[in-house]
Amino acid sequence: MTDPRLKKLAEILVHYSCTIKKGDKVVIASDLVGEPLVQEVFAETIRAGGNPIVSYSTGAMMETFYKEASQEQLEWISPTTLYMFEDADAFFSLRASDNSRVLSNVDPEKQALAAKARTDIRKIYKERSASGALRWVIAQFPCQAHAQDADMSLTDYEDFVYSACFAGHDDPVGEWNKLHAMQETLINWLKGKKEITLKSSNADLRLSIDGRSFINSAGKNNMPSGEIFTSPVEDSINGWVNFSYPAVRVGREVNGIRLEIKDGKVQKASATKNEEYLLSQLAVDEGASYFGEWAIGTNYGIKQFTKNILFDEKIGGSFHMAVGSGFSEAGGKNDSAIHWDMICDIQKDSEIRVDGDLFYKDGQFQI
Amino acid sequence: MPDPRIQNLANILVNYSSRVKPGDWVSIWADLGALPLVKEVLAQVLKAGGNPTYNWHSNELDEIFYSQASKQQLEWISPLEEIRSHKVDVGIYIYAEDNTRTLTNTPSENMALKSASRRELFETEFKRAADGDFRWVVTQFPTQAYAQDADMSLADYEDFVYKACFADQDDPVGAWQKVHDEQEKLVRWMKGKKNIRMKSPNVDLTLSIEGRPFENADGKSNMPSGEIFTSPVENSINGWVEFSYPAIHHGREVDGVRFEFKDGKVVHASAKKNEEFLLSQLDLDEGARYIGEWAIGTNYGIQQFTRSILYDEKIGGTFHMAVGAGYPETGSQNKSAIHWDFICDIRKDSEVHVDGELFYKDGQFQV
Numbered sequence: 001m002t003d004p005r006l007k008k009l010a011e012i013l014v015h016y017s018c019t020i021k022k023g024d025k026v027v028i029a030s031d032l033v034g035e036p037l038v039q040e041v042f043a044e045t046i047r048a049g050g051n052p053i054v055s056y057s058t059g060a061m062m063e064t065f066y067k068e069a070s071q072e073q074l075e076w077i078s079p080t081t082l083y084m085f086e087d088a089d090a091f092f093s094l095r096a097s098d099n100s101r102v103l104s105n106v107d108p109e110k111q112a113l114a115a116k117a118r119t120d121i122r123k124i125y126k127e128r129s130a131s132g133a134l135r136w137v138i139a140q141f142p143c144q145a146h147a148q149d150a151d152m153s154l155t156d157y158e159d160f161v162y163s164a165c166f167a168g169h170d171d172p173v174g175e176w177n178k179l180h181a182m183q184e185t186l187i188n189w190l191k192g193k194k195e196i197t198l199k200s201s202n203a204d205l206r207l208s209i210d211g212r213s214f215i216n217s218a219g220k221n222n223m224p225s226g227e228i229f230t231s232p233v234e235d236s237i238n239g240w241v242n243f244s245y246p247a248v249r250v251g252r253e254v255n256g257i258r259l260e261i262k263d264g265k266v267q268k269a270s271a272t273k274n275e276e277y278l279l280s281q282l283a284v285d286e287g288a289s290y291f292g293e294w295a296i297g298t299n300y301g302i303k304q305f306t307k308n309i310l311f312d313e314k315i316g317g318s319f320h321m322a323v324g325s326g327f328s329e330a331g332g333k334n335d336s337a338i339h340w341d342m343i344c345d346i347q348k349d350s351e352i353r354v355d356g357d358l359f360y361k362d363g364q365f366q367i
Numbered sequence: 368m369p370d371p372r373i374q375n376l377a378n379i380l381v382n383y384s385s386r387v388k389p390g391d392w393v394s395i396w397a398d399l400g401a402l403p404l405v406k407e408v409l410a411q412v413l414k415a416g417g418n419p420t421y422n423w424h425s426n427e428l429d430e431i432f433y434s435q436a437s438k439q440q441l442e443w444i445s446p447l448e449e450i451r452s453h454k455v456d457v458g459i460y461i462y463a464e465d466n467t468r469t470l471t472n473t474p475s476e477n478m479a480l481k482s483a484s485r486r487e488l489f490e491t492e493f494k495r496a497a498d499g500d501f502r503w504v505v506t507q508f509p510t511q512a513y514a515q516d517a518d519m520s521l522a523d524y525e526d527f528v529y530k531a532c533f534a535d536q537d538d539p540v541g542a543w544q545k546v547h548d549e550q551e552k553l554v555r556w557m558k559g560k561k562n563i564r565m566k567s568p569n570v571d572l573t574l575s576i577e578g579r580p581f582e583n584a585d586g587k588s589n590m591p592s593g594e595i596f597t598s599p600v601e602n603s604i605n606g607w608v609e610f611s612y613p614a615i616h617h618g619r620e621v622d623g624v625r626f627e628f629k630d631g632k633v634v635h636a637s638a639k640k641n642e643e644f645l646l647s648q649l650d651l652d653e654g655a656r657y658i659g660e661w662a663i664g665t666n667y668g669i670q671q672f673t674r675s676i677l678y679d680e681k682i683g684g685t686f687h688m689a690v691g692a693g694y695p696e697t698g699s700q701n702k703s704a705i706h707w708d709f710i711c712d713i714r715k716d717s718e719v720h721v722d723g724e725l726f727y728k729d730g731q732f733q734v
Binding site for chain 1: 426427428465466468469470471472473511512514515517518519520521522523540620638
């Protein structure tokens with residue numbers, strides 16, 4: 001018998017996150033390591049009347065692709081990929097891996113080239129997502145590689161993942177609805193507000209959210225979730241941040257990132273580990289040195305940093321910002337081939353003021 | 368057909384490292400993931416006329432054992448273990464973990480208890496090895512988990528491993544013989560010497576090696592190898608070290624370790640990450656705060672830190688020290704249930720003087 005929590009996670013994904021209906025075309029994308037979760041999501045999709053399309057990949061094939069493909073091959077887009085983005089009603093991205101560092105030594109320029117060639121696809125994805133034509137969710141299958149990154153055994157990591165998703169609860173959907181309601185109160189309060197100032201030992205930032213709306217992230221697009229986010233006015237951000245957590249992107253860990261921002265643009269960027277990679281990503285295109293997201297994590301059930309953005313950006317008592325593309329549903333205008341989240345602890349000596357009012361202090365909301 | 372380098376490695380282990388002879392009892396201890404290498408080792412042992420037995424191991428079983436066993440169960444010693452320690456001719460140990468962090472959160476005092484109860488067995492094996500009655504070799508089969516720790520894909524990591532073991536060469540045994548000869552010159556030069564003085568930005572140490580011979584680690588007990596080591600006079604060490612690399616023990620990574628010595632004893636120990644675990648291990652028994660080994664890595668084919676002691680302590684341009692049990696063959700008097708290595712880079716602004724003569728400078732031998 002499979003872990004009953006795995007089945008529950010699949011039910012959450014199919015019925016709560018993506019609300020699969022009869023006749024839906026449903027893409028299930030995963031690494032081969034995620035097969036047990038794919039199996040459950042597939043079964044639940046069938047039961048819900050959807051038409052599943054399974055798309056597997058492996059880390060080793062991605063490695064070969066980035067190491068050996070020519071420019072033409074890097075830029076080629078498969079007609080079936082295009083179909084999946086243009087026509088699917090729902091898209092499950094299931095994260096799993098047998099080695100989270102499989103792409104650590106591939107040429108970042110080649111990755112950037114392939115990402116750039118997929119700008120149009122991402123645009124379609126985002127537009128269809130914003131209009132409601134495409135429901136999508138990113139979720140995690142607990143596997144050894146991610147357990148190792150989290151400094152945990154697989155058994156402990158399974159407990160961590162399922163508990164963060166409420167998959168151990170009798171009524172997980174009820175739990176997600178509760179979180180949604182709490183965040184809705186915050187978002188209603190933020191409506192019409194204009195200026196945010198953030199001060200802590202790690203950051204000194206000023207940014208405008210004038211005309212931008214906050215989005216309630218409560219398990220529809222990310223499982224687990226627990227954050228409120230917006231796309232700040234692109235040229236309004238000024239100040240600096242020392243991101244307290246490492247930022248991990250396509251198999252590379254960048255530590256000790258410091259960004260200095262002037263009129264929305266990253267003026268100076270440095271890192272204590274993998275600085276070169278950081279700089280190469282910020283130079284991918286014009287939008288990569290501007291910000292597409294500003295957010296606060298609200299999942300107080302996630303307390304540990306596990307080197308996994310899906311969980312880390314939700315840590316209750318942290319905020320994060322992403323360089324690169326923004327969210328049109330939040331009013332974001334920034335366009336880029338990348339969207340890279342960087343997370344910072346604000347549990348101590350930290351204050352966020354909104355139009356002068358104290359909104360957040362030392363990891364807790366004040367309104 | 369399997370990777371031909373696996374066959375080569377098996378040949379090195381059986382015919383060079385442990386020199387299996389007809390009639391030898393050869394105990395193969397291996398993680399479950401090592402099966403491809405164990406198959407080749409078995410074939411070589413049979414060819415050499417040895418009698419193989421297997422001892423399969425899994426970290427996941429260890430996790431259950433260490434978290435659920437009572438004191439009596441932790442201290443119980445299987446009669447089989449006892450017989451093996453006293454009788455076996457050859458031990459081939461092959462690690463092949465699927466998650467190097469499986470034991471990160473298990474109670475360290477339980478691991479310590481188990482180790483402590485086996486002290487007599489360790490001592491028996493150490494003594495039998497010193498007397499030439501027991502040959503043993505430790506190696507690692509390349510897995511995704513190790514590759515991930517090394518920030519590499521499995522394909523790149525396999526290249527790294529087989530190259531470090533010379534398993535990619537036509538005449539690996541000849542190559543190891545050359546290492547042996549070069550190190551023999553250094554070991555001979557050291558004969559009869561008394562005092563070592565080390566200075567670098569990370570180190571300021573004095574220690575006596577009077578009456579303590581150096582050993583030539585040439586791939587007999589560790590595969591790969593490349594180091595010369597001794598057990599310094601126990602109460603002679605004074606000064607301090609800041610180990611530049613993380614130290615990993617029982618799946619726990621301890622970063623930024625600093626030791627201060629007075630008359631051989633670690634009188635002050637600190638770490639930036641997992642300090643508590645470090646201290647718990649140092650307080651295991653009286654010998655755990657004294658040094659059992661002092662060594663210089665000589666394998667200039669290993670230049671990267673890969674978070675694995677088997678490779679890291681051999682890096683050309685480093686030295687390491689181990690707290691805990693020393694080797695009888697190098698004259699050690701120190702007894703302890705642990706032996707834990709700590710590594711430090713000495714490639715820059717570093718000098719080692721022996722009886723006042725410059726022996727080593729900036730990562731290179733001077734004699």
